[in-house]
Amino acid sequence: MSDTRLPVLFVSELVVLPGMVVSLELDESSRAAVDAARAGSESRVLVAPRLEDRYASYGVIASVERVGRSSGGSPAAVLKAEQRGRIGSGVTGPGAALWVEVEPVQDRVTDHARELAEEYKRLVVAVLQRREAWQVIDSVHQMTDPSAIADAAGYAPYLSSDRKRELLEEPDVESRLERLIAWTRDHLAEAELTDKIGEDVREGMERSQREFLLRQQLAAIRKELGEGEPGSPGGPEDYRARVDAADVPDAVRAALLREVDKLERSSDQSPETAWIRTWLDTVLELPWQVTTDDSTDVVAARAVLDADHHGLDEVKERIVEYLAVRARRAERGLQVVGGRGSGAVILLAGPPGVGKTSLGESVARALGRTFVRVALGGVRDEAEIRGHRRTYVGALPGRIVRAVKEAGSRNPVVLLDEVDKVGADYRGDPAAALLEVLDPAQNHTFRDHYLELDLDLSDVLFIATANVVEQIPQALLDRMELVTLDGYTEDDKVAIARDFLLPRQLERAALTGEEVSVSDAALREMAASYTREAGVRQMERLLAKALRKAATRLATGAERVDIDVADLRDLVGRPRFTPEVHERTSVPGVATGLAVTGLGGDVLFIEASAHDGPAGLTLTGQLGEVMKESAQIALTFVRSHAAELGVDPTVLDRAIHVHVPAGAVPKDGPSAGVTMVTALTSLATGRPVRSEVGMTGEVTLNGRVLPIGGVKQKLLAAQRAGLTEVFLPQRNEPDLDEVPAEVREAVTVHLVGDVLDVVRGALSTASTAAVAA
Incomplete structure (x- = not known):
């Protein structure tokens, strides 16, 4: 078809595609275009979109079907779009309208276009089915022309004006259908998602309304049955009645009533309501005024302790003393010990397996109190002791409060097991939180973070257990009465x-x-x-x-x-331990020392050897800094007192190697000083150390022997190893009172103040070839 001259009718918001019939209100310019079209024989006009940034390149050729007025009285025209046209250059024409040359666009229909048209028809039918537009669906089914099917999208409400303009400016049928298929699929997916969200929201609202209605009905039923009266379970009135009936201090009652007031003002749907109920239940279940009566029979209490444990006289005597004082005050009508400074905190320290943990249960039985065990091994969170703030989700009181609650009385026996295994990290230091708990001068007003109320722990008998006292912070150790359990003979x-x-x-x-x-x-x-x-x-x-x-x-x-x-x-099986001291000390340079570990006392062999090379000291055996310094001090002493020890001064001017088996076990401490002096002297003189002798003590550069700790455990270890003589520092003489009689009979103890006395008594008279030979 040749180019046609047509007047142009611009539309701003509407996009007209071929096959559409539209009614337009006419302004002055569009009225001129319609009048110019009607002046011709075919009454045709080019309808083109009005663009702000450019002139339209495509429009649609439409016939003017009727001209009249709209319902509002404005001029209007009914146009029927017939064919897409490509806009050319402007031309002159009659009237005031703008005339252009228009090249009609012929649609090329292929088999692929027909397939795309069928696919698009299925999508359009799916969209129309959601809108229940059944008559339109019938019309769509009757359409067969792919071009007409694509241009029918001009009626689609889900397509924007920009997308419809893209369809107008796309002359290829296949391209138009491909775009429409993609857009329609996106619209269907979005519509399905919107429907699902709407359905979920509607179901949620319906469920909430249903629950509200059921709760109102339940409340009405309870009221009819008399269950909704004041004091009904779970209601604020019930908590108020429980508070009134509870035997609690006045300050606690005031705090409880404040929380009950908050509960009455809160709605059931508020999350704070659950927190308040949990707090009220916790506080009301605590034994604020509940105590158990202590047994006043001191003889019977000692009998219970003796029946459960052999030995351990010191801790048994301490418990009996505690009970005797309370019984005497009760007999004389004096106030039962309680309040500031009246608490008892005992620390049982000793190696594993000596009965520290089981002793707590025996103490509780002897006193007639309830027993609770709190395991502290591996605890690293301060909140485990003091509790969590109520603002946190899942907040709970600390282990101390939970222990008192579990005991059901305010004066139980609480065993704090493995207090030396408490550690610190970014969550705080539990040992610092225990300072208040285990201080008799403070724990009558212990305040847990969860309760935020003063809890009196002064009547609680705390028994802590530990293996290594040195691992307990000094401030915490100072608050406890230390009772050492050194093991069994x-x-x-x-x-x-x-x-x-x-x-x-x-x-x-x-x-x-x-x-x-x-x-x-x-x-x-x-x-x-x-x-x-x-x-x-x-x-x-x-x-x-x-x-x-x-x-x-x-x-x-x-x-x-x-x-x-x-x-x-x-x-x-075979015996695992055989006497080895005689074998180990049969050569010069080996001395038997005594040490204390977390597992109790043990013997410690110090081996010294010399070889050709530059003068120096080599230390092996995983020694700590203090023990390394002890070896340096021992070598310096032997060199400086060579004449008194009977050693040639040039003998030790060689490479000296000191080793402390077992090499895989870390060792530290100053108590091996005298043993190192003896081993070096033995090496230099060629005189072996007597196999039946052990020793312990710190040595100074002047040869003074300073006191050490763990005397009882070391003597027990000496007896187990078969030693018959032990050299101890003179200032450790008071510690011998704690040593069992059978150990003192089996082991002869020599108290020395000078290391020369140790060397003279430990070395044998027999001499082998000296190291200098």
Whole structure:
């Protein structure tokens, strides 16, 4: 078709596509275009979009069907769009209208275009079905021309004017259909998502309305049944009644009533309501005024302690003293000890397996109090002691408050287990929080972060346990009364095994004394050759193993099993510990020292050797700084007092190597000073150290022997190792009062103030070739 001259009718908001019939209100310019079109024979006009930034390149050729007035009285015209046209250059024409040359666009329909048209029809039908426009769906089904199907998008309300303008300016049918398919798919996906969100919101609103209605009905039913009266469970009136009936201090009652007032003003849907209820329940369940009566029979209390534990006289005496004072005040009608400064805090320190933890339960039984154990091993959060603030989700009171609540009385026995294993990190230092708990001068007003109320802990008997006292902060240690449990002698272990361990293991193995017996000699052999510990845990394991083997023999035909020394090898294996001091000290340069670890006392061998090379000192064995300095001091002393020690001064001007087995165990402390002096003197003189001698003590550059700690544990270790003589510092003489009599009889103690006395008494008279030879 050749170019056609047509007047232009510009539209601003509406985009007209071929096949559309539209009604337009006419302004002055558009009226001129319609009048010019009607003056011609075909009454046709070019409808083009009015653009702000450019002239339109495409429009639609439309016929003027009718001209009249709109319902508002304005001039209007009905146009029927027929064909897309490409706008050319402007031309002259009659009237006041703008005339242009128009090239009609012929649509090229392909098979692919027909396929795209069918796909688009399915999408359009899906959109119309959501709107329930059934008549329009029938019209769409009747359309077959791909171009007409694409241009029908001019009626689509979900397409913007910009997108419709893109369709107008796209002459290719396939491109128009591809764009329409993509846009329509996006619209369907968005509509489905919108419908789903709307449905969820509607369901949520309906559920909330339904719950509200049901709650109102439930409240009405409860009121009819009389359950909605004041004091109904869970209601503010119920809490107010519980507060009025509770036996609590006045300050606590005032705080409870304030929270009940808040609960009455809060709605049931408020999250604060749940927090208030939890706090009220916690505070009301605490035993603010509930106490248990202490047993006043001192003899019976001591009998309970003796029945549960062998030995441990010091801690038993301390508990009996505490009970005797309270009983005496009660007899004389004096006020029961309580309040500021009246609390008792005892620290039981000693190696594992000596009965520290189980002693807490015995103390509670002896006093007639409830017992609660609080495990502190590995605790690193300060809130575990003081509690969390109520503002945090899931806040709870601290372990101390929970222990008192669990006990059900304000004067229980609380065992703080493994207090030396408490650590600090970014959440605070639990040991610092324990300062207030374990201070008798402060704990009558202990304030937990969760409760925010003063809780009186002065009547609580705190018993703390620890393995290593040095790991407890000094400020915390100062608040506790230290009672040291240094381990058991061999006789103690035999007695404990016979009276406590053996009956318990017989019961666990379902055996009786008529079926299995264990001789005292076998128990003594277990304690001496199979275990090397301060406590009795390993010994109990050996007994359990032996009894399991005995049960097996009984099950296979034996009538009775009697366990003696000769039977131990078959039941529990070979002895693990044999005397080795004589072998280790048979060569010069080796001395036997005594040390204390977290597991109790132990013997410590110091080995010194010399070889050709530049003069110097090499130290091995994972030694700490203090122990390294002790070795330097010992070498300096031996060199400076060579004449008094009978050593040639040139003997030690060689490379000296000091080693402390076992090399994998860290060691530190000054108490090996005298042992190092003795080992170096032995090396230089060629005189071995007597195998039956052990020693301990810190040495100075002038040869003075300074006091050390752990005397009882070291002497117990000396007895276990088979030593018969031990050199101790003179100033440790008062510590010998704590050593059991059987140990003092088995081990001869030499108290010395000068290291020369140690060397003279420890070295043998026999001499081998000196190191200088």
